[in-house]
Each structure stands twice: as structure tokens, then as C-alpha cells.
Amino acid sequence: MKCVDDFRLKFGKTELVPIVIGGMGVDISSAELALEAARLGGIGHISDAMVPTVSDRRFNTDFVKEKAKLYKYNVANTDKSTVIFDLGRLAEATHMHVGQTMEAKRGDGLIFINCMEKLSMNAPRDTLRVRLSAALDAGIDGITLSAGLHLGSFALIEDHPRFRDAKLGIIVSSVRALQLFLRKNARLGRLPDYIVVEGPLAGGHLGFGLDWAKYDLHAIVAEIVQYLQAEQLDIPLIAAGGIFTGSDAVGFIEIGAAAVQVATRFTVTHEAGLPDKVKQEYFRANEQDIEVNNISPTGYPMRMLKSSPAIGAGIRPNCEAYGYLLDGNGNCAYITAYNREVALHPNDKKVFVMDKTCLCTHMRNFDCWTCGHYTYRLKDTSRLLDDGSYRLLSAEHVFRDYQFSTDNRVALPA
Numbered sequence: 035m036k037c038v039d040d041f042r043l044k045f046g047k048t049e050l051v052p053i054v055i056g057g058m059g060v061d062i063s064s065a066e067l068a069l070e071a072a073r074l075g076g077i078g079h080i081s082d083a084m085v086p087t088v089s090d091r092r093f094n095t096d097f098v099k100e101k102a103k104l105y106k107y108n109v110a111n112t113d114k115s116t117v118i119f120d121l122g123r124l125a126e127a128t129h130m131h132v133g134q135t136m137e138a139k140r141g142d143g144l145i146f147i148n149c150m151e152k153l154s155m156n157a158p159r160d161t162l163r164v165r166l167s168a169a170l171d172a173g174i175d176g177i178t179l180s181a182g183l184h185l186g187s188f189a190l191i192e193d194h195p196r197f198r199d200a201k202l203g204i205i206v207s208s209v210r211a212l213q214l215f216l217r218k219n220a221r222l223g224r225l226p227d228y229i230v231v232e233g234p235l236a237g238g239h240l241g242f243g244l245d246w247a248k249y250d251l252h253a254i255v256a257e258i259v260q261y262l263q264a265e266q267l268d269i270p271l272i273a274a275g276g277i278f279t280g281s282d283a284v285g286f287i288e289i290g291a292a293a294v295q296v297a298t299r300f301t302v303t304h305e306a307g308l309p310d311k312v313k314q315e316y317f318r319a320n321e322q323d324i325e326v327n328n329i330s331p332t333g334y335p336m337r338m339l340k341s342s343p344a345i346g347a348g349i350r351p352n353c354e355a356y357g358y359l360l361d362g363n364g365n366c367a368y369i370t371a372y373n374r375e376v377a378l379h380p381n382d383k384k385v386f387v388m389d390k391t392c393l394c395t396h397m398r399n400f401d402c403w404t405c406g407h408y409t410y411r412l413k414d415t416s417r418l419l420d421d422g423s424y425r426l427l428s429a430e431h432v433f434r435d436y437q438f439s440t441d442n443r444v445a446l447p448a
């Protein structure tokens with residue numbers, strides 16, 4: 035019976051344990067978690083979602099306070115088009131977050147940053163270019179392009195000195211999305227260094243509709259493996275979404291994946307950025323406590339615990355402080371939904387917005403409990419303590435379990 039450790043992910047001469055911890059915004063995949071993956075010989079992700087906010091928490095900077103102060107005059111205005119990010123400050127925050135993480139890196143593994151296209155930040159191209167360039171400047175090993183098709187993202191950094199040396203990868207959920215990406219980027223003469231194929235059981239935003247249950251990661255991986263072979267494209271494929279045990283991972287490697295990307299099992303580790311109380315919510319969740327809904331203003335379905343405080347909360351939009359989901363014209367689907375409810379209930383002190391959520395604020399406050407489909411199995415990966423809580427795990431324990439376990443077993447903590 036094989037285990038994950040019998041395989042290696044190869045990037046040229048670099049050989050890695052074929053386990054990638056996926057990006058989990060906002061700072062759930064913390065620097066500490068990514069550093070553990072790298073120390074153990076795999077790949078860890080930090081996230082570039084709301085980096086100024088993350089930097090404030092991590093380094094005591096004042097990026098958010100400054101922006102909120104600058105745009106305070108606009109708080110009651112429904113038009114957010116004037117609320118723009120200072121590109122210099124954005125670069126500074128990214129540089130600090132990435133640079134200090136890279137300085138702390140030990141071991142033979144790599145650290146990548148997860149970059150979401152849907153973080154349009156009221157100036158999609160300019161802000162994405164700054165985020166990508168600053169991460170490269172600060173020495174990130176690689177960038178994973180996610181939450182969007184990223185048809186123009188490579189071109190934004192084609193003149194960067196590290197464009198051909200850093201590892202650049204994309205996340206797709208279908209062969210069609212991959213074909214589109216390759217076609218749009220053909221003129222650059224630079225293929226992605228890896229392709230993450232994310233199926234319908236993943237956490238965060240999904241590349242599927244509400245009919246996600248009709249899709250199967252094995253089938254999508256098999257189709258993309260076949261396509262890459264037919265096109266003679268030698269690009270490592272990384273399977274993601276619902277890979278819960280080392281044996282699940284081996285199953286994907288045996289059908290042609292070069293590695294797996296996993297996340298949910300790491301949400302309940304000490305190193306993950308969620309507050310401990312929220313980690314207990316993840317442990318306790320049963321299958322019926324998890325849903326895929328449409329409350330994200332991005333337009334992508336998202337999986338989360340039904341008890342997430344973000345669901346139904348009718349808070350005033352916080353775009354002056356955050357504003358990460360404003361499209362290029364100062365719009366966000368939550369602002370529209372919120373204004374509608376306020377107009378419908380003019381005398382109510384508190385409104386409820388059921389169809390959309392202020393994702394920036396709720397992700398910032400760890401009140402949107404996004405999670406993978408198999409979150410309800412987390413309780414089987416730990417021990418129930420006398421006080422009724424579950425023992426948090428170490429990232430090393432979970433990583434090693436993926437790396438060495440066989441027979442669909444999950445190792446419990448000592």
C-alpha cells in the first residue's frame with residue numbers, strides 16, 4: 035500500500051513532498067501555517083486577501099485606519115467610486131507581509147501566495163498588478179492565481195525580472211477554463227508551472243454553480259490529464275477539494291496528479307489564523323450544518339457553516355476602511371442589497387440582508403466560517419477533551435498524517 039511520501043512533486047531539479055496547503059483568506063492560511071509546510075518539505079500558501087488589514091494585525095501598522103480616516107466623509111454616501119486604494123501603500127503592505135514570511139522560511143519547501151482576481155479593489159488591473167509585482171519583489175517562491183479566470187494576469191507582470199523564474203500557477207475547475215487561459219496567454223511564451231484543479235468539495239469560493247454536487251474531482255482531473263497529454267504539455271497537476279486522507283491523496287496521484295492541495299484539515303491546527311472558538315465550531319459541525327450559498331458579493335457560490343454570523347447580518351458597508359470587492363466603478367452587490375433593505379425598512383434600527391453579505395468585514399472578523407465539504411469529519415481527526423472541546427492539532431501532525439498514512443487511516447494526536 036503506497037503513501038504520499040512514496041512520490042515527489044518535481045519543479046525542474048527541486049523535489050518536494052507533494053502536499054500543498056491551499057491559500058485560505060483572510061489570514062486563515064497564516065504565515066505560521068505556510069512556514070510549517072515549507073519546513074516539512076511541502077508547499078504552504080499565504081493569502082493576499084486584505085493584506086493591509088493582515089499587516090495591521092501582524093505588524094501593528096495603520097493601513098486600515100489611515101484609509102478609513104481619508105474617506106470618512108464618504109461613509110454615508112452610497113456611491114463608493116471615490117474610495118480608492120493608494121497603490122504605494124498596497125505595495126508596502128504586500129512587501130512587508132511577503133518579505134517577513136520569506137525571511138522566516140526554513141527547510142526545503144516553498145511558500146506561495148494565493149492571489150484572487152475577484153478582489154477587484156475598485157481598480158482591478160492596477161491593484162492586481164501591484165499585488166503581484168510586490169509579492170515577486172519581496173521574494174515569494176510562487177504565485178497561485180485563483181478566484182477568477184485570470185486571462186490577463188500574466189501579462190500584468192510580463193516585464194517583471196522574476197516573471198520567468200518565480201513559479202506561477204493557476205486554479206481551474208474545468209478543462210475549458212484551462213484551455214481559455216492557455217489560449218489567452220500563448221503569446222507570452224510562458225506556460226504556468228503548475229495547475230491546481232479544484233473540485234466541488236473545496237472550501238472558499240467554488241468554480242461551480244449551486245449544482246456543484248453533479249461534478250466529481252476524479253472525472254475533472256482525468257479529463258485534464260488526458261488533455262495535457264494530448265497537447266504534450268508537461269505541467270504538474272495538483273488536485274484539490276475534499277482530499278481528506280493520505281489514501282485519498284494517493285488515489286489522485288495514481289491517476290496522474292503530481293501533488294494534492296489540501297486546506298480543511300489544517301483549519302483546526304494551532305497555526306491556522308481562525309480564533310480558537312471558531313476552530314471548535316469547525317470541529318463540532320455535522321454534515322447538515324454546512325451549506326453552499328450565494329451570499330458572496332463576488333457572484334461565486336461559497337461553502338460555509340450555516341451558523342456563520344455573516345449570514346443575514348445587515349451591517350453598514352465598510353468600504354471606506356476595506357472595499358476589496360468594489361468593482362472598477364465603486365459597486366459591490368452587498369451595497370445594493372443593503373440599500374434595498376434600508377429603503378424597505380426606513381424606520382428599523384437594524385436591517386437583515388439575507389441574499390448578500392459584507393464579505394470584507396466578515397472575513398476580517400472571522401465571522402464568515404467558510405469551510406470544505408468534509409469539515410464534518412474533522413471531529414474524527416482529534417480527541418474530545420473532558421471540557422467538551424476538541425484538542426487542536428499541530429500543522430506538523432496533520433501534514434505528516436497526509437504524508438505517511440495508508441489504508442484511509444487518520445492518525446489521532448497523542
Ligand SMILES: Cc1cc2nc3c(=O)[nH]c(=O)nc-3n(C[C@H](O)[C@H](O)[C@H](O)COP(=O)(O)O)c2cc1C
Nearest residue numbers: 056057058059180236237238275276296297298406
Ligand atoms: C477556510 C478556507 C478558506 C479558503 N480560502 C480560499 C481563498 O481565499 N482563496 C482560494 O483560492 N481558495 C481558498 N480556499 C480553498 C483552498 O485553498 C483549497 O484549494 C481547498 O479548500 C482544498 O480542499 P479541502 O479544503 O477539502 O482540503 C479556502 C478553503 C478553506 C477551507
